[in-house]
Amino acid sequence: MEPAALAIDVEGLTKRFDDKVVVDRFGLQVPRGQIYGFLGPNGSGKTTTIRMLCGLLTPDGGSGTCLGFDILRESASIKRQVGYMTQRFSLYEDLSIAENLEFVGRVYGMADRRRRVDAALGQLGLEKRRGQLAGTLSGGWKQRLALAACLLHDPKLLLLDEPTAGVDPGARREFWEHLHELAHGGMTVLVSKHYMDEAERCHALAYIAYGKLLASGTAQEVVAGANLSTWAIEGEGLAAAAAQLRAAPGADMVVPFGARIHVSGTDAAALAASVARATAPPGLKATPIEPGLEDVFIHLMRSAPEPVSAARQAPG
Amino acid sequence: MAVVAAEASPFTRSLVRSLEASGYFRVVAQPASEAAAESLMAQGEVQFVLHLPAGFSRSLARGERPVVLVEADASDPAATGNALASLQALNLSALDRDLAGPLAHLRASAPAFELRVHRRYNPEGITAYNIVPGLMGVVLTMTMVMMTALAMTRERERGTMENLLATPVRPFEVMAGKIVPYILIGYVQVVVILVAAKLLFRVPMVGSLALLSAILVLFIAANLAVGFTFSTLARNQLQAMQMTFFFFLPSMLLSGFMFPFRGMPGWAQVVGEFLPLTHFLRIVRGILLKGNGWTDIAFEVAALAAFLLAAGAVALTRYRETLD
Structure with a gap:
């Protein structure tokens, strides 16, 4: 892939806070026009990485470009073309909806500010509530407003930090539809989140834990790269079987999923044997299944403290 | 304090020294003219200006009770109040040592010179x-x-x-x-x-x-x-x-x-x-x-x-x- 087609191209990004390494030699290539999911557990360094990409934090090591601009030296140019939506609502709660948008418009020095603000309000369906204080909006509306504010200056790259946290499923679906429309229009979107259920909605994924990139690629590539086999077990006496499996060889993890448990491991033969032993009592049924992203990610996270080379199996 | 002295004599020196001895005054300038003294006070460089008239010693010796003028920057009454009060007491004793011999009769009587105080900028001390x-x-x-x-x-x-x-x-x-x-x-x-x-x-x-x-x-x-x-x-x-x-x-x-x-x-x-x-x-x-x-x-x-x-x-x- 030629470099110009990459919206984000970074290598070896490292960030330390005091002595703690928060992001460790992080590399990522995101092609233009994609929705790229950025997954990882809480405190894994997602927000720190995003902040480094848009110039809010200075990396302690590494280099790269964002929209073709150097992230170390040209953060001013990056800021003009990037829309960054923070994890926490960061517009002014004591300004009205329209005032917030106006403010963003002024800060970016837009010539046709009024038209853009009106258009954004129209798209949000908030023309009638333009005078309402932003602080009085519900979580879902705040998120929509924040997104509209990020999009006001027509960014080429959208960085969204956990945009759907605390938003109901209906609004979330709408939100994703909107993102896909934008990506279709050529915008690149990097979305961080820790809900796995949304991972499939992205074109490609990157998984980060403890500051290290553990896997990246499409959902299928990530799953295939983990080389994991998984069994689903259901029936009577699940708790006992789960306890037995936790100690059994080959079963690297046992995760309850409602009325079922998922047992996964990288050693397929040992796992099959252990599962057969554990499901010997009547009433239990084991079926081999395709491992889900969640299984893969939990597996990756558990093996993360191991050397990066061992965990980083997925094609980049 | 600035001293504008039109003459220099043992009497004027004693007077200035006794003022300094009170602890309230310190001579920081000896401007040559009244105008220079005026501007020092306006700029707040000095808080007091002591004017010693020409012929001070002579009229003192004659018992004419010459007038010594003290101008005070009273824009802050608290800053000048105590110092001005101490002046009156000095007045009585400042020249005692110099008034010896034939001038001794000036000592015990009323003060040998008259002290006038001008409170500038805020005469009522509000x-x-x-x-x-x-x-x-x-x-x-x-x-x-x-x-x-x-x-x-x-x-x-x-x-x-x-x-x-x-x-x-x-x-x-x-x-x-x-x-x-x-x-x-x-x-x-x-x-x-x-x-x-x-x-x-x-x-x-x-x-x-x-x-x-x-x-x-x-x-x-x-x-x-x-x-x-x-x-x-x-x-x-x-x-x-x-x-x-x-x-x-x-x-x-x-x-x-x-x-x-x-x-x-x-x-x-x-x-x-x-x-x-x-x-x-x-x-x-x-x-x-x-x-x-x-x-x-x-x-x-x-x-x-x-x-x-x-x-x-x-x-x-x-x-x-x-x-x-």
């Missing part, structure tokens, strides 16, 4: 004349420093700072944006205080209000820059508040607002010289009470400007464009 203009500086210091200190830390606490930093605004633009509205608020406060000073306290306004308002921009901006610096240091609004008071209390105590500046110990005066309020108090009192013009206050204005530059530079270098 403390409000001194306090009300000073209050303007104190109120501005507190509100201006606090408002900017809180304004920026508030952005950080609310999380809006992150959004602001992600936009292409420059540090100077943020600082200007935070400071300019408060300059206007500062002016509203000034107008309220000046109207009250005029109507309620009848404070004389001798000097040019235009000059005063020009300098106010400088003073308000200096305080706002301090506030902005605090806001770059403080992590939350409470810390910003504490820093404000850490700045405000010395300002109030050491600037000459609470206590006469010259009455303070040397170290306190040194600290005081670094506070913008100190210089502003001299300017505002100078303009309102003494009718100071531009040249009289040039040094104080320069000090304010230097403070503003220093505080502004610190604020801008401390301001981070990143969240590091």
Whole structure:
């Protein structure tokens, strides 16, 4: 892939806070026009990485470009073309909806500010509530407003930090539809989140834990790269079987999923044997299944403290 | 104290020395002319001027009770009151040792010379004349420093700072944006205080209000820059508040607002010289009470400007464009 087609191209990004390494030699290539999911557990360094990409934090090591601009030296140019939506609502709660948008418009020095603000309000369906204080909006509306504010200056790259946290499923679906429309229009979107259920909605994924990139690629590539086999077990006496499996060889993890448990491991033969032993009592049924992203990610996270080379199996 | 002596004789020297011995006076200048003495007092370089007339010794010896004039800068009555009171006692005994031999008869009788005191700028010694203009500086210091200190830390606490930093605004633009509205608020406060000073306290306004308002921009901006610096240091609004008071209390105590500046110990005066309020108090009192013009206050204005530059530079270098 030629470099110009990459919206984000970074290598070896490292960030330390005091002595703690928060992001460790992080590399990522995101092609233009994609929705790229950025997954990882809480405190894994997602927000720190995003902040480094848009110039809010200075990396302690590494280099790269964002929209073709150097992230170390040209953060001013990056800021003009990037829309960054923070994890926490960061517009002014004591300004009205329209005032917030106006403010963003002024800060970016837009010539046709009024038209853009009106258009954004129209798209949000908030023309009638333009005078309402932003602080009085519900979580879902705040998120929509924040997104509209990020999009006001027509960014080429959208960085969204956990945009759907605390938003109901209906609004979330709408939100994703909107993102896909934008990506279709050529915008690149990097979305961080820790809900796995949304991972499939992205074109490609990157998984980060403890500051290290553990896997990246499409959902299928990530799953295939983990080389994991998984069994689903259901029936009577699940708790006992789960306890037995936790100690059994080959079963690297046992995760309850409602009325079922998922047992996964990288050693397929040992796992099959252990599962057969554990499901010997009547009433239990084991079926081999395709491992889900969640299984893969939990597996990756558990093996993360191991050397990066061992965990980083997925094609980049 | 400045001494304008039209003659130098044992009598005048004894008189000056006895004044210095009282502890209230220290001769810092011996201006050649009345005009020079006048400007020293207007600039606040000296608080008293002692005028010894020509032919002092001769008329003293003749028992004519010559007149010695002491001019006092009474714009701060508290600063001059005690010193003036001590003068009267000195008057009786200052020349006792010199009045020997044939002049001894002058000793016991009524004072050998007459002492006249002119209280300049505030002849009635009304403390409000001194306090009300000073209050303007104190109120501005507190509100201006606090408002900017809180304004920026508030952005950080609310999380809006992150959004602001992600936009292409420059540090100077943020600082200007935070400071300019408060300059206007500062002016509203000034107008309220000046109207009250005029109507309620009848404070004389001798000097040019235009000059005063020009300098106010400088003073308000200096305080706002301090506030902005605090806001770059403080992590939350409470810390910003504490820093404000850490700045405000010395300002109030050491600037000459609470206590006469010259009455303070040397170290306190040194600290005081670094506070913008100190210089502003001299300017505002100078303009309102003494009718100071531009040249009289040039040094104080320069000090304010230097403070503003220093505080502004610190604020801008401390301001981070990143969240590091």
